[in-house]
Amino acid sequence: MTEPLVVLKDVQKHFGDLHVLKDIDLEIGKGEVVVVIGPSGSGKSTLCRAINRLETIESGTITIDGKTLPEEGKELAQLRADVGMVFQSFNLFAHKTILDNVTLGPIKVRKQKKAAAEKRAMELLERVGVAHQAQKFPAQLSGGQQQRVAIARSLAMDPKVMLFDEPTSALDPEMINEVLDVMVGLAKEGMTMIVVTHEMGFARKAANRVVFMADGQIVEENTPEEFFTNAKSDRAKDFLGKILTH
Amino acid sequence: MGEILSNYDVLAAFWGTIKLSLLGTFGALVLGTIVAVLRLSPVRVFQWIGSWYVNTFRNTPLTLLMVFSILGLTFILGLQLNTQDLNSNAFRWAAVMLAVYHGAFICEALRSGVNTVPAGQAEAARAIGLTFGQSMQHVLLPQAFRGSIAPIGSTIIALIKNSTVAAVIGGGEAANLMSTVIENEGSRFSVFLVFAIGFVILTLPLGLFFTSMSRRLAVKR
Numbered sequence: 001m002t003e004p005l006v007v008l009k010d011v012q013k014h015f016g017d018l019h020v021l022k023d024i025d026l027e028i029g030k031g032e033v034v035v036v037i038g039p040s041g042s043g044k045s046t047l048c049r050a051i052n053r054l055e056t057i058e059s060g061t062i063t064i065d066g067k068t069l070p071e072e073g074k075e076l077a078q079l080r081a082d083v084g085m086v087f088q089s090f091n092l093f094a095h096k097t098i099l100d101n102v103t104l105g106p107i108k109v110r111k112q113k114k115a116a117a118e119k120r121a122m123e124l125l126e127r128v129g130v131a132h133q134a135q136k137f138p139a140q141l142s143g144g145q146q147q148r149v150a151i152a153r154s155l156a157m158d159p160k161v162m163l164f165d166e167p168t169s170a171l172d173p174e175m176i177n178e179v180l181d182v183m184v185g186l187a188k189e190g191m192t193m194i195v196v197t198h199e200m201g202f203a204r205k206a207a208n209r210v211v212f213m214a215d216g217q218i219v220e221e222n223t224p225e226e227f228f229t230n231a232k233s234d235r236a237k238d239f240l241g242k243i244l245t246h
Numbered sequence: 247m248g249e250i251l252s253n254y255d256v257l258a259a260f261w262g263t264i265k266l267s268l269l270g271t272f273g274a275l276v277l278g279t280i281v282a283v284l285r286l287s288p289v290r291v292f293q294w295i296g297s298w299y300v301n302t303f304r305n306t307p308l309t310l311l312m313v314f315s316i317l318g319l320t321f322i323l324g325l326q327l328n329t330q331d332l333n334s335n336a337f338r339w340a341a342v343m344l345a346v347y348h349g350a351f352i353c354e355a356l357r358s359g360v361n362t363v364p365a366g367q368a369e370a371a372r373a374i375g376l377t378f379g380q381s382m383q384h385v386l387l388p389q390a391f392r393g394s395i396a397p398i399g400s401t402i403i404a405l406i407k408n409s410t411v412a413a414v415i416g417g418g419e420a421a422n423l424m425s426t427v428i429e430n431e432g433s434r435f436s437v438f439l440v441f442a443i444g445f446v447i448l449t450l451p452l453g454l455f456f457t458s459m460s461r462r463l464a465v466k467r
Contacts, residue, residue: 104384
């Protein structure tokens, strides 16, 4: 494995009585694409959100590119700027145009000039195939288009790593592929990605490693081929048996 | 009715009302936004200060605040906003008290507006690296304002009508002149009518304006 970019060590978290993250140890290398799968309630979304501290953790450490995740404040904001995040529900800024959605971060956080930020934003929108919608508002776009804009918005910050929290779960079936295609493209270009998803096809096509979580723990880690054809743990076999039979 | 209009400067009095309302509205919007940000901030002490402000000023009668500004602040503590002119001092205190009082209502209207903004908007703002202040300024408050135009509009209309309370300290506006007219002319229906129409002219178009704005600026989700 290449040098680790994201390192989680002995991370613990509870929601009340529920132990949502249990002894999480995970290293993600530069350029690596890690897919996190598991039954709902297994803590995979929480894990993803903990990496940029949208969820706090109780103990353990999370470091990104050698820096420990800071507490609230300016420093945390700076670190988040380097970590792209794509949400299940897109979360585009509803009162801003598509173009303004993409340029807000570069202008306010990276202090880029408006013209430069817009030029780059248009390139990114072109790349995800929604450049002709730049002046529209999010509600005027389809779910798939919105999610591609959300990816462009993250990319505009030139992140070191991108987190995807079930990016296709809220999409109509025919829109899933257009989003996955963009993600596969990113993976091929060497973007470091942590993807929580139920899309096994994406995992097979683009992932270097599959992490299987259940009940707040990492149960199994393996290459996609090995995991899907030859899972070791009973929990993983059971899960795969339920989803791969259709 | 005609003689009232020709014998008294009704227009000047309403101009006083308009000035008082404009100053009060501006102050209330600024104060209300600041207090709303305090109440929404993650820092406990700020939240306490914010809720103390709202609970204090929302629950104190405006008349009391007005009287307090003159009897308490000007006469006892010697805080004058204009040392040369008593009337102007009263007018300025009236504007301040209107702002302070209605700021509490604006704050609550805005806070209810913030609650209409889905949590994901704030998360996305933080995720691209915006600080608390930046995400307030660029993401949350603009949407909150649009979501709370109707209640903010109601508060501003209430403020215009409440400016008449300034008459108790001689704030130089319409209600002040009305009491003078009644003193001189006796209470006649026409006196009431003149001032009532004046307020309707001020508030009715505003109400229509705010309704159409709330529809036009609504954030589509």
